Amino acid sequence: MLSTLNEKAQNHHYKQLWQKIQSKEAKIGILGLGYVGLPNAVAKAENGYSVIGFDLDEIKVEKVNRGISYINDVTQEELQKVVQHRYLQATDDFSQLKEVDVVHICVPTPIDKYKQPDLTYVENSSLSIASHVSKGTLVILESTTYPATTREYVVKALEEKGFLVGEDIFVAYSPERIDPANTSFNVKNTPRIVGGVTEKCTQLALEVLGGEVRAVSSPEVAEMSKVFENTFRYVNIALANELALVCERMGIDVWEVINAAATKPYGFMPFYPTAGVGGHCIPVDPHYLSFKSKEYGFNTRMIDLANEVNGSMIHYTVRRILEILNNENKFLKDSNIVILGASYKKNIGDARESAVYMLYEELSTLAANVSIQDNHVELIKINDRVVEVENVNYEKIKQGDLVIILTDHDDVDYERVEKNAQIIFDTKNVYQSKKNSPTYYKL
Numbered sequence: 001m002l003s004t005l006n007e008k009a010q011n012h013h014y015k016q017l018w019q020k021i022q023s024k025e026a027k028i029g030i031l032g033l034g035y036v037g038l039p040n041a042v043a044k045a046e047n048g049y050s051v052i053g054f055d056l057d058e059i060k061v062e063k064v065n066r067g068i069s070y071i072n073d074v075t076q077e078e079l080q081k082v083v084q085h086r087y088l089q090a091t092d093d094f095s096q097l098k099e100v101d102v103v104h105i106c107v108p109t110p111i112d113k114y115k116q117p118d119l120t121y122v123e124n125s126s127l128s129i130a131s132h133v134s135k136g137t138l139v140i141l142e143s144t145t146y147p148a149t150t151r152e153y154v155v156k157a158l159e160e161k162g163f164l165v166g167e168d169i170f171v172a173y174s175p176e177r178i179d180p181a182n183t184s185f186n187v188k189n190t191p192r193i194v195g196g197v198t199e200k201c202t203q204l205a206l207e208v209l210g211g212e213v214r215a216v217s218s219p220e221v222a223e224m225s226k227v228f229e230n231t232f233r234y235v236n237i238a239l240a241n242e243l244a245l246v247c248e249r250m251g252i253d254v255w256e257v258i259n260a261a262a263t264k265p266y267g268f269m270p271f272y273p274t275a276g277v278g279g280h281c282i283p284v285d286p287h288y289l290s291f292k293s294k295e296y297g298f299n300t301r302m303i304d305l306a307n308e309v310n311g312s313m314i315h316y317t318v319r320r321i322l323e324i325l326n327n328e329n330k331f332l333k334d335s336n337i338v339i340l341g342a343s344y345k346k347n348i349g350d351a352r353e354s355a356v357y358m359l360y361e362e363l364s365t366l367a368a369n370v371s372i373q374d375n376h377v378e379l380i381k382i383n384d385r386v387v388e389v390e391n392v393n394y395e396k397i398k399q400g401d402l403v404i405i406l407t408d409h410d411d412v413d414y415e416r417v418e419k420n421a422q423i424i425f426d427t428k429n430v431y432q433s434k435k436n437s438p439t440y441y442k443l
Contacts, residue, residue, distance in 0.1 A: 013136040013168050014200050020101055021207045024048040028208075029100035031125050033060045033090060035280070035350065036142060036176040037106035038071045039187040042078055045087035047210070052100060053090040064090035072181055072348050097132035102140070102208050105129075105154070106176065108280070109143045115287045117146065119153065126157035135168040138204045140194075141219075142176040144226050144285050146292035149173075150219035155197060166198030172205035173219035175226035181347040195222035230285040231303060236271040237282070238306035241313050244273035244443060248320075255429040255442065273443055275317040275406060275427045276355025277310045278344025283353045314358045317427065317443070321363070321402065324425055324441050330401055333367035338400035340417065341407025341428075342374040342389050349376035356406055357382055371396070375411055394420050405430055 020026035026049060030041040033055040041064075045051045055061055063070055067080035082088040097103065107121035122143055129139055139158070141150050150173040155165050163169040174194035179185060191212040196202030202215050216222050240258065247254035254273060262270040277283040286307070290300045325332055344354040351357075356372060361382055363370045372380070372389045373396070380387050390396070394416050397403055403421040405414075408428035418424065418431065418440075426434075427443040434440055 014170075014204070017101060017136050017138060017170070017204055018207065021204065026101040026208065027052065027099055029054060029097055029103040031055075031103060031105045031129070032107040032121070032143075033057070033064060034106065034108065035071055035073070035180055036178050037104070038064070038069075038079075039073050039178060040104055040106055040142075040176075041088055042074050042082055043187045045082035046078070049087070051082075051088045052096055053088065054092070054094055054097070055090065056092055058092055061090040061092050064088070073178070073186060094128045095132055097129060098134055100133070100137065102138045103129055103133065105139070105141045105143060107143050109145050109284075109288070110280075111284050111287050117288050117291050119145065119149065122149065122153050123157075126153045129154075130157040130161040130163070133169070135163070138170040138172070138201070138208065140171075140205055140208075141173045144175055144230070144281060144288070145223060146227060146288040147220040147223040148292070149223060151197070166200055170196070170198075170201040170204050171219075172196035172201045173222045174205060174209060174213070175222060180350060181345065193222050193225055195219045224289075227285045227289040230281045231289055233271070234277065234282050234286045234310070235302055235306045236269070237274065237277055238309040240271040241273045241309050245316065253435070253442065255432070272429070274313065274355065275443060276314050276353075276358060278352065278354040280350070280352050283310070314355060314362065317355075317359060318362045318366075320441070320443070321404070321425060324423060325402060327438065328401075328423060332363070335368055335401040336399055337363055337368050337370045338397055338403045338421075339370060339372045340374070340392070340397075340403055340405050340412065341409060342372050342377040342380055343407050343409075346408050347376070347410055351377050351380050354380075354407075356380060359404070359406065360387065371400075373397075374407065374409070376409065397421055 028044045028049045028051045030037045030053045033053045041051050041053045053064055067083040069076050069079045105125050107125050110118050112118050139154055141154055154171055158165060158169055165171050172194050174192055177190045192209055193214045193216055194205045194209060195216040195218045196205055206213055206215055244254040258270050258272060261268055286303045290303045293300050322332060325335055339356060342351050342354060342356045343349055360370055373392045374389050375391050377389045379389055392412055397417060398420045402423045402425060404425045405428050408430050414430050423439050425441050429442060436442060
């Protein structure tokens with residue numbers, strides 16, 4: 001008799017939430033209103049759900065509630081529309097979690113200065129959710145992380161509050177797949193994967209995520225899949241970087257080599273060399289996999305080697321700069337260096353893990369006079385020092401002894417840069433057909 005009552009209660013929570021999701025009566029909560037959370041919140045609101053965005057940053061909360069977008073992938077018009085129609089509101093009051101039926105955790109998962117995973121945001125979010133949500137809620141972790149995080153943080157926090165996962169509360173992992181400034185794929189049309197703690201968790205998550213979503217057998221499979229995706233890219237970038245070193249020694253254009261190889265229609269994917277791997281994912285996520293692997297007595301040698309190669313590229317870049325200036329009988333300490341681009345990729349304002357930090361620091365240490373120009377970034381912080389970033393100034397480029405193209409933004413007039421610059425060091429192959437010369441050098 002007791003088991004029958006328990007089964008009915010379990011089915012009640014599951015069926016009730018299922019019906020709410022299908023009818024769009026479910027209220028959605030998004031924890032973290034950054035580059036993942038805000039596009040997710042707007043997409044859910046556009047889909048007809050009532051959404052509450054949660055963030056500790058009062059400035060973000062205020063901007064969302066005023067319909068002011070601070071994320072490139074969310075237009076002002078899109079945000080204003082869902083805010084004005086009351087489909088989306090933001091708050092820093094986490095007690096309002098009790099009002100939501102589905103919670104998406106979209107918080108950062110950075111690494112510390114020792115390259116160790118920092119899951120503080122996930123832990124705090126899990127504890128806050130466990131303290132406020134009601135029975136019958138679905139919790140989906142979307143932050144990139146190592147396998148077992150969902151169980152070790154989200155499930156654990158809920159169970160310590162007396163919830164029974166899969167019975168009166170539901171938990172799944174579905175990694176975000178946001179590529180900022182990608183004009184082809186976005187939060188609405190990029191395929192997703194999801195793994196629930198139980199089958200009911202998976203089914204509910206599939207229903208609320210909608211679109212093209214593949215179910216996998218567990219949260220751990222989904223977690224490993226995401227860190228593998230970005231580790232794959234990181235390792236292949238290292239291979240491209242190593243190829244660049246070999247090609248430079250042999251007097252071969254590495255960019256031409258890779259583009260030639262890319263004409264093969266199968267079995268090859270082009271990756272390109274870089275002065276430094278930047279961003280919130282690719283240089284970070286492999287460390288999560290490496291860290292967790294050590295728990296099982298396994299050293300990820302491929303990742304370690306990729307770290308070594310990718311980490312050395314900034315020193316290689318500085319060496320090339322010294323050689324270029326030396327070829328023109330210029331001394332670094334007497335030179336004006338213009339770094340063109342501060343963000344980690346083109347057409348965005350995000351400078352996280354960008355090569356600009358180490359490059360600026362290395363060149364400044366060698367007594368060079370360095371300035372940074374980027375229309376998308378206002379400043380960067382190096383240790384406790386704030387470094388201002390100017391908008392692109394073609395007249396100041398004229399005054400530079402060397403211009404280093406570090407980010408290939410589309411809003412830069414590269415013909416004008418070429419006309420004004422004394423020497424260009426192109427780390428992005430902006431001038432694709434141009435060959436090395438006394439006034440132009442490629443990475």
